Amino acid sequence: MDENLFITQIQRYSLHDGPxxxxxxxxxGCNLSCRWCHNPETQKSGPQIQYLPNRCIQCGACLQACPQKALYIEEGHMKRNAGKCAVCGACAKVCYPDATKVIGEKLALPALMETLEADRDLYEDGGGVTFSGGEPMLxxxxxxxxxxxxxxxxxPVTVDTAGCVPFDWFELLLLEVDLFLYDIKMTDPLKHKEFTGVSNERILDNxxxxxxxxxxxxxRTPLxxxxxxxxxxxxxxxRFLxxxxxxxxxxxxxxxxxxxxxxxGIGLPSRTFQTPSDEQMRRIQEYFSDIADAVSIM
Known part of the structure; x- marks a missing residue:
């Protein structure tokens, strides 16, 4: 039985992931592929190599360390032959400017509990641990x-989810979760599938x-x-809310x-969208003021 979570990072002292x-x-790991994803390194379920060229000093240490000889320099940047790369992490271990990283590692409960216990005093005003992602419900x-x-x-436990999983997976956790941060991107099913890759029927039903x-x-609604x-x-x-x-x-x-x-940095296409104006955000906030006890612009 697996007793590890597969994570990308632990962020301490967070003020925006629950109370x-x-x-x-x-x-x-995530089963949505939102075009605007803020954490694209969490989408794939397995480990990945991330390369940030603005940090690279072209020292060549990673090329020498790679046992598969999958790396080479082209036009002043390190390149990777994905067919040869075994994601072993040898390149990241010798990259002192931190231009190359392995994204994804197993986390056992004792290690997590050690971190949470160290932060316990910070939770006195209603804080706690939040599991985010990616999609933690996977x-x-x-x-x-x-x-x-x-x-x-x-x-206290909070789970940040997009909700696109069988409901019986939620039932496994209902008694243990104090709060769900629940993402609803849009209610139009065709538009939702176009921009996230999946239907929203299960999300709304859950x-x-x-x-x-x-x-x-x-x-939570990104705009x-x-x-x-x-x-x-x-x-x-x-109407839905x-x-x-x-x-x-x-x-x-x-x-x-x-x-x-x-x-x-992980070889995915980047897409840029337009941010709603401050005036538009205030109008939207006012429009939803009758729906929830609090409507906040994050």
Whole structure:
């Protein structure tokens, strides 16, 4: 039985992943492929090599260290022959400017508990641990064995999810999770599939089922101008959230391009969208003010 989570990083002292001060564990693997993804390095379930050319000093240490001879210099940048690369991490171990990294590692519960215990004093004002990603619910089986021990230690648990998994995976965790940060990108099914690669039918259904089960939800909606901030999109989201009685909070996340350099570093295409204006964000915030106890622009 696997007793490890596959993660990309642990971010301590986080203020934007739930109430209070959080320790956020980013899990690797996602079954959506959002075109605007802020954490593209979390999409693939396995380990990856990330190369950031702006940090590279072209010392050649990685070329010498690579046992597969998969690396070479071209036009002043390190290149990788993906067919030869075994993702062994030898190049990253000798890269002191940190231009090359292995993204993805196994995390055992004792190591996680050590971090959480070290941060315990920070959680006194309602903080705790948040499992984000990627899609943490893809590792629900392992989480179902980890979370009871975290809860026994008196540490509140939040899960940040896009909700695109069978509902019985949520049922494994319902008693152990204090709060779900629940992403709803848009309610139009065709547009959702176009921009994320999957239908939103299961996502919307699971949100409703979680509320009926009594779970606390903070809804999160990323906003891209001309993509999902149109009157039609906002009306559709408003109607859906009206049916989710008892939503505590709606977080509006204006688009940013922070994920682009990370996408380029792992060989994924980068796409840039337009950020809604501050005035538009304020209008959207006001429009949804009757839906949740709090509507915030993140």
């Amino acid at each position: 209070g001060i959080r320790t956020t564990v980013f899990l690797k 590792q629900a089986g392992v989480l179902s064995r980890f979370l009871p021990r975290i809860r026994e230690a008196g540490i 949100a409703a089922r979680l509320r009926r089960a009594g779970s606390r939800l903070w809804i 891209m101008h001309g993509v999902n901030d149109t009157e039609e999109d906002l009306n559709g989201l408003h 009206e049916g989710l009685s008892g939503v505590e909070r709606l977080d509006l996340l204006p688009y940013h391009a922070y994920g682009n350099y990370k996408a380029e």
